[in-house]
């Protein structure tokens with residue numbers, strides 16, 4: 591019973607954030623008083639960059655995904671110049687703001703978020719979806735501090751081996767940098783990048799220029815600073831994910847069973863900030 595929505599159904603509030611092709615606003619569905627995030631995307635922008643198919647894929651993918659760590663897409667509607675996505679509202683905002691505020695996360699927080707991400711990715715991969723653009727900006731927190739993956743704008747159904755350069759450089763796996771065919775395991779690489787960034791506050795291959803970042807990624811030039819003091823188990827997990835040969839990266843199942851995750855991750859995916 592897909593209900594037809596329109597802008598008249600919502601009270602639109604303050605802007606929450608903006609991305610490449612649109613903005614997100616706090617909104618309330620008038621009849622139910624249900625709070626949502628309304629993502630407004632301009633058709634001419636999408637047409638200008640030929641991203642209609644990509645946006646349609648994002649909408650089809652995110653509507654079909656039902657997981658506690660994946661932001662829900664409740665529905666959509668459009669008018670002459672805009673497309674509106676009715677998204678779950680994540681009250682806690684962007685994880686990367688929390689990361690910037692704290693500098694780096696505790697091993698409990700980092701392991702809890704990595705565990706939640708791993709479960710969400712295992713669910714997505716089971717549905718043949720590769721996100722390809724997991725980065726702190728796309729990770730949100732709900733009112734209980736539970737992690738939610740947002741913005742499937744770059745995700746693909748794994749059937750198409752086609753690749754398009756996407757995502758910020760720091761998170762790109764070597765095979766994507768080398769424009770080789772890539773598969774699910776790019777998301778495993780990214781989990782390693784994120785785990786490092788959660789614990790150290792910066793991504794592992796950060797460099798002055800894009801070229802240097804590319805070189806460091808291709809060399810897997812991984813070094814661990816002496817501070818903050820990070821456990822050997824955490825470094826072990828990171829080292830088993832940031833592996834150039836994508837077939838040798840730790841599987842999502844093995845990540846969930848890794849001693850550092852088992853010891854530090856909160857079972858319900860919620861940890862006191």
Ligand SMILES: CC[C@@H](NC(=O)c1cc2[nH]nc(NC(=O)c3ccc(N4CCN(C)CC4)cc3)c2s1)c1ccccc1
Nearest residue numbers: 606608609612613614627678679680681682683727728741
């Ligand atoms: C991830 C980018 C993507 N975003 C979404 O899809 C987004 C979907 C979605 N649902 N809920 C959100 N919540 C917020 O954005 C938010 C931000 C700050 C908040 N706080 C400020 C600090 N305060 C102390 C607590 C409350 C609370 C909620 C967002 S963003 C996007 C993509 C394209 C265009 C626009 C946005």
